[in-house]
Amino acid sequence: MAKIDFGGVWEDVTTAEEFTLEQARKVLKDEVVAVVGYGVQGRGQALNMRDNGIRCIVGEGDYNWQKAIDEGFVPGETLFPPIEAAKRATIIQYLLSDAGQKAMWPELKPQLTKGKALYFSHGFSIVYKEQTDVIPPADIDVIMVAPKGAGRTVRDNFLAGSGINSSYAVFQDATGRAKERTLAVGVAIGSGYLFPTTFEKEVYSDLTGERGVLMGCLAGVMEAQYNVLRKHGHSPSEAFNETVEELTQSLIGLIAQNGMDWMYANCSTTAQRGALDWKGRFRDAVAPIFEELYDRVLTGKETAIVLAANSAPDYRDKLAAELEAMRTSEMWQAGAAVRSLRPERRKK
Numbered sequence: 472m473a474k475i476d477f478g479g480v481w482e483d484v485t486t487a488e489e490f491t492l493e494q495a496r497k498v499l500k501d502e503v504v505a506v507v508g509y510g511v512q513g514r515g516q517a518l519n520m521r522d523n524g525i526r527c528i529v530g531e532g533d534y535n536w537q538k539a540i541d542e543g544f545v546p547g548e549t550l551f552p553p554i555e556a557a558k559r560a561t562i563i564q565y566l567l568s569d570a571g572q573k574a575m576w577p578e579l580k581p582q583l584t585k586g587k588a589l590y591f592s593h594g595f596s597i598v599y600k601e602q603t604d605v606i607p608p609a610d611i612d613v614i615m616v617a618p619k620g621a622g623r624t625v626r627d628n629f630l631a632g633s634g635i636n637s638s639y640a641v642f643q644d645a646t647g648r649a650k651e652r653t654l655a656v657g658v659a660i661g662s663g664y665l666f667p668t669t670f671e672k673e674v675y676s677d678l679t680g681e682r683g684v685l686m687g688c689l690a691g692v693m694e695a696q697y698n699v700l701r702k703h704g705h706s707p708s709e710a711f712n713e714t715v716e717e718l719t720q721s722l723i724g725l726i727a728q729n730g731m732d733w734m735y736a737n738c739s740t741t742a743q744r745g746a747l748d749w750k751g752r753f754r755d756a757v758a759p760i761f762e763e764l765y766d767r768v769l770t771g772k773e774t775a776i777v778l779a780a781n782s783a784p785d786y787r788d789k790l791a792a793e794l795e796a797m798r799t800s801e802m803w804q805a806g807a808a809v810r811s812l813r814p815e816r817r818k819k
């Protein structure tokens with residue numbers, strides 16, 4: 472474990488150089504890891520572990536059964552119905568959708584016999600136990616590795632030879648081995664580095680982040696700027712380029728590589744002055760919304776919405792309709808046109 476200075480605050484991180492894949496294999500040599508739920512996250516983690524030489528089986532139902540077969544898992548050998556996989560495993564990675572975890576819990580719980588580890592990639596089910604009823608038995612380890620990125624990226628970054636940063640936490644250590652099991656799985660699924668958290672901190676920050684800057688706020692501020700530009704007579708092409716394309720194709724990569732100050736230092740002085748002046752106004756305007764959001768996360772209001780919506784029988788149909796409305800909006804149709812005009816696409 473290394474102490475790293477995060478802007479004056481020293482934090483512990485564990486890299487794959489300190490906790491090597493070799494060590495991870497040693498820790499997991501007598502374990503069978505079942506990935507229960509071959510969805511976005513389960514798929515990435517299962518494939519990475521398999522490629523890393525970990526004994527890994529998949530538990531899946533109708534949703535993605537065929538997908539698991541197509542990707543090399545063999546029914547009756549490495550692919551089972553969820554409960555059967557959990558029965559055969561010593562570490563159970565519970566990677567159903569969060570609403571699915573609540574629904575399957577009564578069937579899963581009897582499989583959690585003494586000494587096993589129950590693993591999550593989100594603090595959701597444990598932290599909001601009043602709403603999920605997910606209360607594990609006392610004689611098992613309860614652990615978490617939460618990749619800080621989409622499940623897609625867990626696999627794509629692994630194949631590209633990089634990794635994805637993950638947080639980790641031990642909620643319950645019944646065997647005395649909970650932490651080494653956690654770090655071993657964290658390395659085996661391809662984490663770039665691992666930083667400690669708690670189940671509470673993980674879920675509060677994650678729910679805030681995805682509703683906020685990462686997705687909800689991002690789409691919202693883009694729409695607001697696009698609409699204002701359109702209202703004032705700018706063409707869809709101009710409004711989209713000035714709102715989304717320049718960000719995703721140019722600026723965000725520079726921020727990722729060098730930080731915000733570097734990006735500000737390397738744009739025109741006109742842009743620089745304006746951005747510095749307006750940054751504070753936007754921060755102050757949205758701060759109350761972020762406070763409200765964090766409070767709703769903390770008090771479980773957001774969880775109640777997620778569980779009710781995601782367990783409704785018509786959830787997928789309703790979701791498809793909402794996403795279709797986004798896709799066919801003028802702004803994102805303009806986006807499709809702009810993307811199709813990128814030089815690399817025009818050449819095809």
Ligand SMILES: NC(=O)c1ccc[n+]([C@@H]2O[C@H](COP(=O)([O-])OP(=O)(O)OC[C@H]3O[C@@H](n4cnc5c(N)ncnc54)[C@H](O)[C@@H]3O)[C@@H](O)[C@H]2O)c1
Nearest residue numbers: 508509510511512513534535566567568571592593621622
């Ligand atoms: N998707 C991500 O990028 C991401 C990132 C970090 C952490 N996580 C966490 O990983 C876990 C898995 O998330 P995911 O996005 O991979 O899930 P998902 O929506 O892809 O679903 C995974 C599996 O859950 C089952 N499932 C889905 N809906 C169900 C329902 N209504 N009832 C019963 N079973 C159902 C299916 O077996 C499906 O294959 C969650 O705890 C999530 O919070 C996800």
